[in-house]
Amino acid sequence: MASKMENIDKPIDILDDANAPPIAEKSGFLPIETNWFDRLFISVVIWVAMSLLWFRFIEPLGLSIWISNVIALALAAFIIAKG
Amino acid sequence: MKKKTPWPYVFFWVLISFLTLFPIYWLFVISVTPSFELFSTPSVILQHVDWQNYTEVIGNPTLRGYMMNSLLISSGNAILTTTFGFFACYALSRFNLSGKESIFFWTITNRMAPPAVFLLPLFLLLTKVYRIEGFTLLDTRIGMILVYCTFNLPFAIWTLRPTVDGIPKELDEAAFVDGASPWKVITEVVFPLCRPGLAVTLILTWVFAWNEYLLAATLTNFNARTLTTGLSEYVTTTGTAWGIMAAISIFTLIPALIVFSVVQRHIVAGLTFGAVKG
Amino acid sequence: MKSNTFGWILLAPTIVVLFFFGVLPFLYVVYVSFHQWNPFAANPYMIYNGAGNFRQIVFDGAFLASLGVTVAFVFFAVLTEVIVGYLLAQAFMSDFPGKAFFRTIHTLPLIIAPIIVGSIWKLMTTPSIGIIPHLLQSSVGFDLNIGQSAAAAFIITIIMDVWHWTPLVTLTLIAALVSLPPDPFEQAQIDGAGKWQIFWHITLPMIAPAVMATVFIRLMDALRIVDEVLMLTGGGPGSATRYIGVHIFREVFPRTNYGYGSAISVVVLYLTIVACWLLYTGMLAPRKPRKS
Structure with a gap:
């Protein structure tokens, strides 16, 4: 009890791996280990980035945003399946 | 060497x-x-x-009102977040709730979001959505107390969690065997043992709420303005009342300095999301 | 045993408050960002606009300029803080009288409200009131005017941030240095390694995790700087110090163009999340040995 009392106001190190929740992870072609949520997150991030860049550089040339969306969707499916 | x-x-x-x-x-x-x-x-x-600038600040009823607001909002917020945080930590520590680790991490992400991004949605929600007839939370003390929970409640939870985890489970189980109600266990067995941790959390959340400016500047007009927003009112394009501004700054600084001497060694742990134990 | 219902009741206030003031604003801002909504326009209602707001953002020069200065500010401020913080932490490693006292003094800026930090530095640097322009003028004849010189304003915001946050870096690195075992250093000295070699091959790899964690935290905080800059320069002169939070507060918020403002908020949130996530995985994940 005494030893526990000494640490009571020490916060948890949230960056410490020992405190991270256990989730099924796997290694795919991505450089880091990921679970399905990470891969979904990466896909969404890529989709948004692509859309914004498309608006800026490619849409003025006359190509519709839907082309970008289709590519992003295909990429997302690939990442979630194989990442 | x-x-x-x-x-x-x-x-x-x-x-x-x-x-x-x-x-x-x-x-x-x-x-x-x-x-x-x-x-x-x-x-x-x-x-x-x-001392003329100081007497002017104290003699100004508007600034006195702001000071009162700051005091009420930060005290209310500190008490509210520490209480809620303590309950939440007790629940996370003692009950086998499904997905509780996800809930814990989700609460922390609330603090990492940049406040500037939430100015507009909070303003719109407070004015247009969270309203009962003519009453809105905008420019009310209770509204500010609740808004400050977004950054203080996660902080309270992650600084209190080790405190509550550190209280041996056998103590409250023994109390349950003696026939105490769960509520009684919390208030009479766990709470007294957590007091040091609770005090640190209370003090630090109080300082964070006291120091906050951005949300107070956008979500209040007059009734719930805090001292930090009052300070910026003295900086105008036409001319700044430098002495008054400095005096208000000193008034804002003093409580934080007093607090600093009390919890100095916990500040670093608090500011680094607990990643570095101060 | 106790029922889980009671546990959920205890957790409920936290979940409810964070849902209404944390999650719902997030969902709401995403929803509004796809609409045109200006209560003072001819049509004061929300009109669905698709991705129209985002089309506009990528060509918004003021917004992009603000992103640029934010990145520059974060880079220089955090770099300076880590270097100065490390040197100060090293200077703390030997014994000297009054160590605890100096450490306490050094921690002081951390507790000061950001807005007060801004006002302190405004008083330090405003021409004709501040001591810094006065000293520069009388000693080297340099005319410091943060109201007119973009470079001066930018540098002063960095100095202010360094003054405010270096103590955090120092204290975290002291904690890291204190916990190092002495053996490798003694061995290296016996082997005749130079100071620089010891730093590069022994100290740095050993404190790298602590440095990374500190850099991560400082970067996240520096990205959201608002109060200090708002008080010190108000984002000026021009847009020299209009960092992204300041941009939202001064340019986006007052213009009641809620749809467009929400879209900007969403883009900033997106960039912040991506930056944090990249930093987190890039800097902290390599600590994990890769399982194959």
Whole structure:
């Protein structure tokens, strides 16, 4: 009890791996280990980035945003399946 | 390592301390200089002390109101977040709730979001969505207390969690065997043992709420304005009341300085999301 | 045993408050960002606009300029803080009288409200009031005017941030240095390694995790700087110090163009999340040995 009392106001190190929740992870072609949520997150991030860049550089040339969306969707499916 | 004489280090740290303290000292110098002397040559050494700016701030009913608001909002928020955080930590520590680790991490992400991004949605929600007839939470003290929970409640939860985890489970189980109600266990067994941790959390959340500016500046107009927003009202494009501004700054600074001396060694742990134990 | 219902009741206030003031604003801002909504326009209602707001953002020069200065500010401020913080932490490693006292003094800026930090530095640097322009003028004849010189304003915001946050870096690195075992250093000295070699091959790899964690935290905080800059320069002169939070507060918020403002908020949130996530995985994940 005494030893526990000494640490009571020490916060948890949230960056410490020992405190991270256990989730099924796997290694795919991505450089880091990921679970399905990470891969979904990466896909969404890529989709948004692509859309914004498309608006800026490619849409003025006359190509519709839907082309970008289709590519992003295909990429997302690939990442979630194989990442 | 070679044994060196310590004096170069002392000299070095005196210099660093000077650099740290001088800006604060300068704030004080400006606050006690009458306005007609301000624009003469700046002087490091105080010639004489003139408390006029302070009496003006205290004598101003609007600023007194702001001070009261700051006090009520930060105290209300600190008590609310510490209580809720304590309950939440007890629940996370003692019950086998499904997905509780996800909930814990989700609460922390609430603090990491940049507040500037939430200015507009919070403003719109408070004015247009969270309303009952004519009553909205905008520009009310209770509204500010609740808004500050977004950054203080996660903080309270992650600083309190080890405290609550550190109380041996056998203690409350023994109390349950004796026939105590769960509520009684929390208030009479766990709470007294958590007091040191709760005090640190209470103090730090209080300071964070007291120091907050951005949300208070956008979500209040007059009734719930805090001292930090009052400060910015004295900086205008047409001219700034420098002495008054310095005096308000000192008033805002004093509680934080008092608190600083009490919880100095917990500040670093608090500011680094607990990643570094201070 | 106790029922889980009671546990959920205890957790409920936290979940409810964070849902209404944390999650719902997030969902709401995403929803509004796809609409045109200006209560003072001819049509004061929300009109669905698709991705129209985002089309506009990528060509918004003021917004992009603000992103640029934010990145520059974060880079220089955090770099300076880590270097100065490390040197100060090293200077703390030997014994000298009054160590605890100096440490306390050094921690002081951390507790000061950001807005007060801004006002302190405004008083330090405003021409004709501040001591810094006065000293520069009388000693080297340099005319410091943060109201007119973009470079001066930018540098002063960095100095202010360094003054405010270096103590955090120092204290975290002291904690890291204190916990290092002495053996490798003694061995290296016996082997005749130079100071620089010891730093590069022994100290740095050993404190790298602590440095990374500190850099991560400082970067996240520096990205959201608002109060200090708002007080010190108000984002000026021009857009020299209009960092992204300041941009939202001063340019986006007052213009009641809620749809467009929400879209900007969403983009900033997106960039912040991506930056944090990249930093987190890039800097902290390599600590994990890769399982194959």
